[in-house]
Amino acid sequence: MSNNNPLIDYPDLPPFSAIKPEHVLPAVEQLVADGRARIQAVLAAGNFDYAHLVQALDEEDDRLGKAFGPAGHLNAVAQDDALRNAYNSCLPLLSEYGTEVGQNAALCAAFQSLRDSDEWGSLSEAQQKDLENTLRDFRLSGVDLPDDKKAEYMANSKRLSELTSKFSDNVLDATQAWTKQVTDEAELDGLPESAKAGAADRAAADGKDGWVLTLDAPVFIAVMSHCKNADLRKEMYTAWTTKASDQGPNAGEFDNAALMDEILALRHKQAGLLGFANYGEKSLATKMARDVQEVTVFLEDLAKRAKPQAEQELAELKAFAAEQGAEDLQPWDIGFWSERLREARYSISEEELRPWFPADTVINGMFGIVGKLFGIKFEKREDVDTWHDDVRFYELVDDDGSVRAAFYLDMYARTGKRGGAWMDDARIRRRRPDGSLQTPVAYLTCNFAPPAGGKPGLLTHDEVVTLFHEFGHGLHHMLTEQDVSGISGINGVAWDAVELPSQFLENWCWTEEGIALISSHYETGEPLPKDKLDKMLAAKNFQSAMQMVRQIEFSLFDMRIHAEYQDGLSIQEVLDEVREQVSVIQPPAFNRFPNSFGHIFAGGYAAGYYSYKWAEVLSSDAFSRFEEEGEFNEATGREFRSAILAMGGSREPMDLFKAFRGREPSVEPLLRHCGING
Incomplete structure (x- = not known):
């Protein structure tokens, strides 16, 4: 062009x-x-x-x-x-x-x-x-710190780096140490053909007959969700939930228990050296939440609202399973019977929806939605060097004709490409010493199935939501109006607020007007039929309360072990107390979930796992203003752009949110959007 x-x-x-x-x-x-x-x-x-x-x-x-x-x-x-x-x-x-x-x-x-x-x-x-x-x-x-304390802090930091790396290694080794060969195909009854083919390929690669199952997440989820063999589900559940622990098929071989204790102890020492009462306080020093009590009250309030409905959802699941002859529902049965109930209740599947979401239609529709909201358009350029022929380069053009930013879009999976989806900055907006302005450039990366068999790339609706999520991050980076590197785009934005724009943009994947813009059958061009649209929207909140209390369980557990740490603290006892308080499914005694909880023991979420739910409250409440004033209200969209996207990390996120919403955030829109009536 x-x-x-x-x-x-x-x-x-x-x-x-x-x-x-x-x-x-x-x-x-x-x-x-x-x-x-x-x-x-x-x-x-x-x-x-x-x-x-x-x-x-x-x-x-x-x-x-x-x-x-x-x-x-x-x-x-x-x-x-x-x-x-x-x-x-x-x-x-x-x-x-x-x-x-x-x-x-x-x-x-x-x-x-x-x-x-x-x-x-x-x-x-x-x-x-x-x-x-x-x-x-x-x-x-x-x-x-004085020199001796500084040395102690540095030594602790080095040790923590070693411990968290070893934690990850143990989880990986434990995951890879377990496999199961199946030679009787009847034992895999119900498993999707794609998962079965993968297991056959693994067997062939290992020089074995039949099928080999592993603890890789896609294999585990496929078995737990679809395999009719309850004994096999129990065996895999046991192996999965005892990874890197003193229980299960590899008991004691890769046990993370001592590492977890030392990690918590060293984090507590580090916090103390810096003058904090506990690591929870240290973690929150860079976050939106003011203190541990605010996070705890937030999570407990969500649990109080969601738990009654979660209990009802579990009761419905048990009743449904009992009707099918499965009266004693065990933890390894939950995923299987949940999928059967979803199919019975909504008669819709992700695969069934693919033909209505060709990639180019989704991309152009997404550009249209963003253009309506924020007054921008997108122009593709062909004269930019990229790393693969599939990669596209677009300019983001403002309504005054000026180029505000640009981004690379890399949609499809291929050999040599890491899995997942993410946004990263190729270049940030900043004012150079000579006074010139450096415009921001983003990388937007996904891993969708590439075009095949003469068909274009076809996305599931889940993948559409993923694309919108990452594009929301990209807009945060590209529509910034900050000229200072440290607070430009997503820089300097508190960890528990950075998901606001990404989760916010997802909402247009669930509105009828939004779906009309991003969907049409790849062969006929026909819109998504009303009956399929209705089923898709109806299934949106299936078991949403059960999912919410599980996330709250993880979040409360994470905050409590960091904020209440003392010598001799029992990680398992804290988890048991949290489960008693908020959970509806009580796992068996052998379950050792914390031993593979890499987010908090080896990742960046220590005393911060609550951030997922915290940002969801912000994004749901921000979207509720559009529900009140019009999903494509131009003035409201421009205000979100100027109050949130343009500001980067230049002000505290609560101040920015209040500037847009006119008040502090409310949890009610999140509960409503999740179909929770608590």
Whole structure:
């Protein structure tokens, strides 16, 4: 297509076709050395005004990000052994550099001197917020500790890194240690053909007859949801829920129990060194929620509202199963009979809906929805270097004709591409030292089935929701109006608020007008039939209360073990107490779920798992204003853009939310959207 905007808009987009694995480490080594030299030069000069301190160091960070970022992206979407080795070789160097900067007391003092100077009053609100965040992060790295405590903090950090990595390794090893060979096809009765074919391929690869089942999530879910063999479901449930523990088929071999105890103890010590009463408090220092009590009250209130309906949903499931002859419903039966009840009640499946969601129709419809809401349009460009022929590059054009941002869209699964879906920044919006503006560029990555058999790419509705979710993150990054790197786009946004735009945009996948824009049969062009639409919408909230109390169980457990930690704390006892309080399904005594709960023991969700539900409240309530004023109300859409998307991390998320909604968030819209009447 023609495009009047010259490519000089993007003088520093990555030259993907020219990047070689052997380029990566030398470039990072040089840029880290440059970063160290710049810090030393800034400190030696002693001129700690905004331009010579913040902007000078930001320029180095941007250079490093633009060099290593594309290598990291390629490692995720087009990996081979050479690139993976090159990427991994950089990680220790970057980790060391980041720790070194965070612990640099002289650098922290320089930032503090700027905060204390007369110039502070002339800085913009965004610049002040960024500087406050920087000083906070220095202190959360232990920069102010005396030398002995700083050494202890550093040693604890190193040990925690080892422990959390070992936790993940144990879970992976335990997962891979269990397989089951099946030679009688009757034992797999009910298993979808695709899952059965995968099990046959695994058997062939292992040189065995029949089928080999594993604890890989898709295999486990397929068996638990569809296999009629209750004994097989029980065997797999037992193996799944005892991974990396003292129970089950590999009892004691990969046990994470001692690691979990040490992880909690060290986190508690780290929090104490920094002056917090517990790790829960430390975690919340960078989040929207004010304190542990607010999170606990929030979760317990949700549980109180959802649990009665969850109990009713479970009773209905038990009654349905009993009618089919399964009167003693066990935990390994829940998934199987839930699927049978869903089919009986709604007569609809994801596979049945695929023909009405061809990828191009969904993309163009999504652009149309976003255009109606936020006053923007999208133009495809053909003259940008990408990493694969499937990748598209679009410009985001404002209603005044200016190019506000751009993004790469990589839709389909392929060899060498990491699974899942995500948004990442290729380039952030920032004001350069020369006064010019760097426009933001995003990566939007999904893993949908590619076009095959002469048909276009056809998406399930779940995949459509995933695309909208990631595009919501992308809009947060691209529609920012902040010129300061640290609070531009999603930067500086509290962990428990960053999902607001992504979850918010999902709502248009569930409105009749929205669905009409993103769907049409790939062969006939006909709209989604009313009966299928009605069934799809009716099934939206199937067992939603049971799902909610399970998420609340995880969240309360996570917060309690971190906020109530003391020597001798029993992780299992806390979980048992939480389950007694909020759960409707009590698992068997051998269940060791915490031993593989990587989100909190090896990921970024420690004392933060509640964030999933917290952000859902914000997104549901924000959407409820559109329900009141019109799902495509132009004025409301522009206000969401200016109050939320444009602001990035420049102000506290509660202030931004109240600016849009006119009040603090209410939980009622979430309950209503989930069909919970509590």
